[in-house]
Amino acid sequence: MLKSKLKVCIGLFLGIIFLSACTPSVLDISLYTTDVEIALEGEIVEVPVRASFDTYSDDEDGDLEKATIIAEKYLSPDSVFSQSTGDWGETLVIETTIPLGTLDNLNSYLTSNNRVAILLVEVDEEYGSIDVSVRPTDFASALNSELTDINFMLGFELPADDTNFRVISDSRNDVGVYATAVFVSEKPYLYFEKILKKRGEAEIVFKGSSDSVYSEIYPVIYFDFP
Helix, strand or coil, X not given: CXXXXXXXXXXXXXXXXXXXXXXXXXXXEEEEHHHHHHHXXXXXXXXXXXXXXXXXXXXXXXXXXXXXXXXXXXXXXXXXXXXEECCCCEXXXXXXXXXXXXXXXXXXXXXXXXXXXXXXXXXXXXXCEEEEEEEEEHHHHHHHHHHHHHCCCCCXXXXXXXXXXXXXXXXXXXXXXXXXXXXXXXXXXXXXXXEECCCCEEEEEEECCCCCHHHCCCCEEEEECC
8 A cells, every 4th residue: 555655746635736836835743752652562543734735826716626625535534624815825724634553554554544645653673763754655646646637737745845743752761863854943954863851842844845855755753762
């Protein structure tokens, strides 16, 4: 079910952007450390995500509404959509969830739950870390196909222009959080690391613009659970 490479123009969940914008402008992911631990034990955790899409033209033909109706079947049933109009175009905001889990458990989960993206948990045996990355699924290809039937300019891309991970520690012990080539508090880091005590948090931003390494690879957070 899971794609190993980015082959189609996809994005996280809904968002239909015309011409220059089939990519989410901002993708916010809230991730608790105990959710990662639970996922490692074999459970699937639905993680809250908020995606914002900015258009740079008016949706005069109502394509945005048509695409929203189509895309609803590829998201969690409790997803919420809102649309607003600004000076330069329209903004679509989607509040939804995506599943967090290991490869085998996610593949099983996706047989009965349509999702265009997941959070994949992997154990790195070489470095001893737990890796969590944003990945597309095969449902993204199906959604992409339906969208291009509406308008060939419609599509999805992963990653977003900004992928914001808010990592919150609710673990009893300290947790190490690491990332490469990211921004924290608007400051660039080639390598970022932070030890989170209980109730501590870190907000890590991955830039997915065309001049960034994350326009070609998936954003990934590394965890160290002592």
